[in-house]
Amino acid sequence: MRALAVRAFVGGEPVPALSPLDRGLAYGDGLFETMRLHAGQPVWWEAHVARLAAGCRRLGLPMPDAGWLRGQLQALCAQAPQAGVARLTLTRGEGDRGYAPPEQPAPGMVLSLHPSPPAPPADGLNLRWCHTRLALQPALAGLKHLNRLEQVLARREWNDPDVHEGLMLDGDGLVVCATAANLFAYVDGEWLTPPVDRCGVAGVCRGWLLAAGLAREARLRPETVEAAAALFLCNAVRGILPVRRLESRDWSAHPAVWAVRERLGREVPAFLERGPV
Template sequence: MYLLNGESKHCVDVSDRGFQYGDGLFETIEILNGKPLFLSSHLDRLLAGCERLLIPPPDRKILTQEARRMSSEVDHAVLKLMVTRGSGGRGYRQPAAIHPTRLFSRHPYPQYPETLQNQGVAVRFCRNRLGLNPTLAGIKHMNRLEQILARAEWRDDDIQEGLMLSHEGYVIEGTMSNVFYVKDQRLISAPVERCGVAGIVRSLIFNLADQHAIEARQDYFLPEQLLQADEIFLTNSIIGIWPVNKLEQQAFTIGPLTKKLQTAYQQLKQREAQHD
């Protein structure tokens, strides 16, 4: 199901700058029990992204209504929201009057085996790196060739995710997820000020850590440091929290902090799904 500027269409004019240049933003939202989860946080990030890219923000009320309409009476699915700068302008130059395109699309929830949550996933390091760009860092923009090339580095279905380093060599995130590790009871994830995406679940995890008195901080770390971790896990809005059981050749166990945060996140999701 699709909703393109409020109409049931799934064909966009090729002049749309989203198609021409990747000139836009997106959000990927879990629908549960007829509700788009953490919609408010997703819209916050989207509208912050609009500000960063100088796209006039679409009306938040309309986005909220349309997101609810796309989710109502849907048990479990994925909702994708895209906002582009629309058509017009001369080359890279923006048009004088910007009329953003907004698109909602609904997709089946991916058939991930339960074991990924319970027994963890195998991950690898990618050779493709993230270029540094403070203006684009943190937001979920539509220029995703770096992630596509990194995801193309492996075909082995037993490896669920690849970790990407910044141009300088720090571990920043997975191709489609944020990465956390635990060392000596402390939880660490990389800053996303120079590259990377400020994940919605990533930010919820920092909140949950605070509520559960888990010491947590943002800090840069190297692959060698990650290999010395006590626990590692991945987060995004669709997978939730996936523990890592293997990184390259090294095995990891699913530790107590990961399990505690998984339980807390599940509870948060259930409350969010029931909340009106």
């Protein structure tokens, strides 16, 4: 992973690297957050911290102090002011061999800074349907945990650079999301996005759109998505990304997409600078 700066911690103390026996590596026993950086600051910081804390509660991990986290991130950002993306990985640290978590974990943490992703294509994203499905697992649904092999397998299904993302169905054949973004479909004059109570990630940009009253949750069938008046993907790093094509279906620019992008840019200035796609 091209990183502009990296720092690792165990139990809050800086270390050269995590242990090769860290449970994050051994079992994917941990969580992560991927944040947009704007003017050296993480965008939607409170939302990222809230999701991390919720994940810690679900997994029984100790949540680091948010002020301390922010301080470490700021210090790292000072080393790489050109960075556009920060990743925070939190693990349960080392334990005895076996699945039983240690009673007094010394959590592992990695902070890394990365360049901004390439700008999206000016006329919107080209999507495909993935064959790999997301298993129904309510105990982990919504969390941004480290068990991401389903997404890796789905992303391995294509290497055509003209295909920008893949949409994934769940085990019941309902639409959930893209491999690294949430999906919104404009149906009968409103924006709909699949719930993430059985699988999928509760994305931070998705959460902003729902909290702003710009969309609501609804279970979506593939044919409803294909028949939608407009689609967009979103995530916390890239904001709202209009969709131009899904397999053989094409969409032209839709005012409902402009409306949500304009609102996002107005309320979260970090997303103003790209300008309309």
